[in-house]
Amino acid sequence: MSACNVQVIKQIGKYYNVPVGTVCYNTDKVLTTVLNKQSIEGFATIVLKLASSGGVKLSQEQMLLSYQWLEHLAMYVNQASANPAFALGFLKDINKALEKNTYLTGQSLSVADIAAYYVLYPIVKRLSVTELESVMHLSRWTRHIQAQPRVCTSQPPLTLNTLNLSILAPAVH
Amino acid sequence: MAAGVLYTYPENFRAYKALIAAQYSGADVKVAPNFVFGETNKSAEFLKKFPAGKVPAYESADGKVLLSESNAIAYYVSSAALRGADAATQASVWQWASWADSELLPASCAWVFPYLGIMQFNKQNVERAKQDLLAALKVLDGHLLTRTFLVGERITLADIIVFCTLIHAFQHVLEPATRATLVSVTRWFNTLAAQAPVRSVLPDVALCSAPPTYDPKKYAELAGNKKESGDKKKEKKAEKKEQPKKAQKEEEAPLEPKEPAQADPFDSLPKGTFNMDDFKRCYSNEDEAKSIPYFWEKFDPENYSIWYAEYKYPEELAKVFMSCNLITGMFQRLDKMRKQAFASVCLFGGDNDSSISGVWVWRGQELAFTLSPDWQIDYESYAWRKLDPAAPDTKQLVQDYFSWSGTDKQGRKFNQGKIFK
Numbered sequence: 001m002s003a004c005n006v007q008v009i010k011q012i013g014k015y016y017n018v019p020v021g022t023v024c025y026n027t028d029k030v031l032t033t034v035l036n037k038q039s040i041e042g043f044a045t046i047v048l049k050l051a052s053s054g055g056v057k058l059s060q061e062q063m064l065l066s067y068q069w070l071e072h073l074a075m076y077v078n079q080a081s082a083n084p085a086f087a088l089g090f091l092k093d094i095n096k097a098l099e100k101n102t103y104l105t106g107q108s109l110s111v112a113d114i115a116a117y118y119v120l121y122p123i124v125k126r127l128s129v130t131e132l133e134s135v136m137h138l139s140r141w142t143r144h145i146q147a148q149p150r151v152c153t154s155q156p157p158l159t160l161n162t163l164n165l166s167i168l169a170p171a172v173h
Numbered sequence: 174m175a176a177g178v179l180y181t182y183p184e185n186f187r188a189y190k191a192l193i194a195a196q197y198s199g200a201d202v203k204v205a206p207n208f209v210f211g212e213t214n215k216s217a218e219f220l221k222k223f224p225a226g227k228v229p230a231y232e233s234a235d236g237k238v239l240l241s242e243s244n245a246i247a248y249y250v251s252s253a254a255l256r257g258a259d260a261a262t263q264a265s266v267w268q269w270a271s272w273a274d275s276e277l278l279p280a281s282c283a284w285v286f287p288y289l290g291i292m293q294f295n296k297q298n299v300e301r302a303k304q305d306l307l308a309a310l311k312v313l314d315g316h317l318l319t320r321t322f323l324v325g326e327r328i329t330l331a332d333i334i335v336f337c338t339l340i341h342a343f344q345h346v347l348e349p350a351t352r353a354t355l356v357s358v359t360r361w362f363n364t365l366a367a368q369a370p371v372r373s374v375l376p377d378v379a380l381c382s383a384p385p386t387y388d389p390k391k392y393a394e395l396a397g398n399k400k401e402s403g404d405k406k407k408e409k410k411a412e413k414k415e416q417p418k419k420a421q422k423e424e425e426a427p428l429e430p431k432e433p434a435q436a437d438p439f440d441s442l443p444k445g446t447f448n449m450d451d452f453k454r455c456y457s458n459e460d461e462a463k464s465i466p467y468f469w470e471k472f473d474p475e476n477y478s479i480w481y482a483e484y485k486y487p488e489e490l491a492k493v494f495m496s497c498n499l500i501t502g503m504f505q506r507l508d509k510m511r512k513q514a515f516a517s518v519c520l521f522g523g524d525n526d527s528s529i530s531g532v533w534v535w536r537g538q539e540l541a542f543t544l545s546p547d548w549q550i551d552y553e554s555y556a557w558r559k560l561d562p563a564a565p566d567t568k569q570l571v572q573d574y575f576s577w578s579g580t581d582k583q584g585r586k587f588n589q590g591k592i593f594k
Contacts, residue, residue, distance in 0.1 A: 099356055099360070100356060100359070100360050100363075101360065101364075102321055102360055102361070102363075102364040103364075106367070107363060107364045107367030107368070108364075108367070108368075136318055136319065137318075139319070140318065140319050140320060140321060141321070143319075143320075143321075143326070144320075144321035144322075144326050147325075147326030147327075148326070
């Protein structure tokens with residue numbers, strides 16, 4: 001069962017308010033959909049297509065940065081959902097990227113943030129309080145993304161209790 | 174939409190608040206053309222509208238709304254989204270605006286302005302301001318660790334006001350090493366700076382790339398060489414007391430065998446009544462309260478002269494110990510001059526911001542260094558000024574330098590002194 005799956009594509013389609021076509025896996029087990037009678041293959045390509053049909057204009061640089069993140073997610077997220085130890089390392093890498101950048105691709109919200117939020121949702125959800133504490137920047141970003149309009153339509157926002165905890169009860173006793 | 178005119182001089186960070194807010198809200202705010210700072214805002218017409226004569230000031234298109242104070246103007250031209258949706262959010266925005274004015278602004282100005290030459294450089298004040306601002310920024314950093322923006326999950330007036338207040342600090346003093354300790358603040362600042370509405374007002378905010386350096390010329394130019402009221406602080410006496418003792422020990426070291434061949438270049442000058450050795454003994458053994466009056470009592474203006482020397486290249490001085498070596502090195506090279514000369518040379522200021530100057534006394538009325546080719550290595554690095562022994566200014570200089578007190582022209586405090594005897 002893949003994490004970059006049909007459900008995530010549907011959520012992104014809903015966010016951009018565009019049809020996603022019939023999403024399925026083709027014979028090579030690659031995520032595929034058909035839009036405007038055109039067959040589109042691969043998670044990253046489909047997500048970028050949805051964003052552009054949703055009216056998002058990306059510069060060459062933004063497009064490549066987004067593509068890089070989407071590919072990165074598609075590559076590792078299955079292993080992360082299967083293996084909690086791997087998941088933590090995977091999230092810590094993303095956390096590192098979000099330390100100096102407000103958004104994944106830099107200074108503004110992009111399709112990479114939206115897609116990553118939906119992809120990471122189940123993985124972040126099962127983190128313990130202490131684990132969340134070790135990925136503070138990712139927690140900050142998650143909270144920010146889910147506060148954006150239209151993001152939390154089909155699922156409730158994550159609670160991310162640790163953030164509140166760290167503020168109400170700092171680690172000094 | 175709040176259409177109107179903003180009176181300000183160019184590149185006024187306070188005016189940026191309103192201009193950026195207007196970019197977000199779409200309010201039609203134009204900067205008054207032909208505004209001349211110090212003239213327009215002092216004109217009778219302007220003062221009638223804005224009695225304080227301060228900028229930025231805002232006048233709505235219909236002339237009904239007149240505002241001064243940048244935060245109020247920015248609030249007026251903001252959209253509801255920037256101001257905050259409910260009273261709690263609005264209050265939070267107001268909280269950050271007040272915090273920026275009370276916690277950030279004074280410290281930021283006191284730290285940045287000396288480096289821009291707008292304010293006189295005083296090491297102590299700058300250090301204090303630096304500490305204050307960094308402490309405030311630590312608080313902000315903690316806040317932004319768990320939050321993307323200051324209030325809520327979107328840009329508000331709070332972000333704009335705090336951002337504008339910090340522009341100078343980020344441009345001029347928050348060098349990369351300091352920014353590395355303020356990761357979240359830097360992240361937030363860069364994100365703000367990259368927003369399209371901000372960029373349309375401030376296309377390029379270049380962050381400070383190296384630790385700031387103080388250029389006294391800049392201040393001198395801007396201040397028109399205003400005469401400083403050097404606040405004379407008598408301290409570091411303890412340090413002073415210790416050093417003459419050490420020097421004394423050196424003096425008591427076994428006498429070197431005299432080289433009879435070399436005659437003292439001072440021999441060609443009349444001896445006069447001033448006994449250099451007696452004065453040095455008095456200076457070494459007695460407090461300045463006694464030795465300085467003794468100096469004036471015995472000094473022979475006929476045959477001896479007093480000079481003021483100032484190191485010509487203070488901007489090249491780096492570490493304090495290096496500057497001290499510069500002074501003692503000169504003393505060593507002038508060893509043969511010791512018998513008929515006395516000097517107190519002082520270093521003012523600290524690392525990378527210091528000056529060297531001193532008061533010299535020797536036999537003869539001319540620059541003594543020309544008497545011997547051996548003495549000519551260092552003296553050209555100093556500006557020499559002969560002092561009139563009768564002038565009260567000279568008395569003050571002698572008092573300051575012999576007792577290791579006072580400040581230099583830029584107001585730097587006395588750091589270390591070296592005695593040539």
